[in-house]
Amino acid sequence: MTQALNLTLYERLGGAPAIEAAVDRFYDRIMSDPSLAHFFDRVSMDKQREKQKAFMTYVFGGPTNYSGKSLRIAHQRLVEEYGLKDSHFDSVVSHLRSTLRELKVAPETIKEVVALVETTRNDVLNR
Ligand code: HEM
Numbered sequence: 001m002t003q004a005l006n007l008t009l010y011e012r013l014g015g016a017p018a019i020e021a022a023v024d025r026f027y028d029r030i031m032s033d034p035s036l037a038h039f040f041d042r043v044s045m046d047k048q049r050e051k052q053k054a055f056m057t058y059v060f061g062g063p064t065n066y067s068g069k070s071l072r073i074a075h076q077r078l079v080e081e082y083g084l085k086d087s088h089f090d091s092v093v094s095h096l097r098s099t100l101r102e103l104k105v106a107p108e109t110i111k112e113v114v115a116l117v118e119t120t121r122n123d124v125l126n127r
Pocket of ligand 1: 077078
């Protein structure tokens with residue numbers, strides 16, 4: 001079911017160009033948020049691009065190799081060394097919501113996306 005919902009989202013958004021627009025806007029928002037930008041300080045540009053692509057691929061239900069386990073590992077250092085916690089996760093979700101609103105995604109669809117992202121919370125926060 002999740003996959004079907006997200007294929008619909010892909011279609012509604014208009015495929016790869018729309019995803020790229022979403023990635024750019026989403027990332028601009030994160031890097032302009034002083035409570036989040038520092039998490040990316042020591043991440044290389046290549047890694048950042050990978051991260052953005054991987055995140056959006058996940059969010060839009062595209063083909064993804066990211067299991068809960070790899071999300072856990074990817075964020076482990078951020079939790080242990082930088083204190084990544086619920087408030088940061090909430091802010092990322094909020095920036096994602098705003099990005100999708102800007103792109104005129106239907107409110108019900110935004111709800112579905114947020115529900116999907118919520119399923120990663122415990123893995124991302126390593127608990
Ligand atoms: C909301 C759900 C989230 C999802 C689905 C997600 C997804 C991902 C993915 C797929 C990667 C790449 C993993 C890899 O292959 O290396 C990644 C890395 C990363 N994420 Fe997230 N992420 C989420 C939340 C967050 C939050 C809340 C933050 C902090 C503000 C964050 C910061 C980072 C950073 C800094 C990296 C790079 C880590 C490194 O290179 O060491 N993510 N994320």
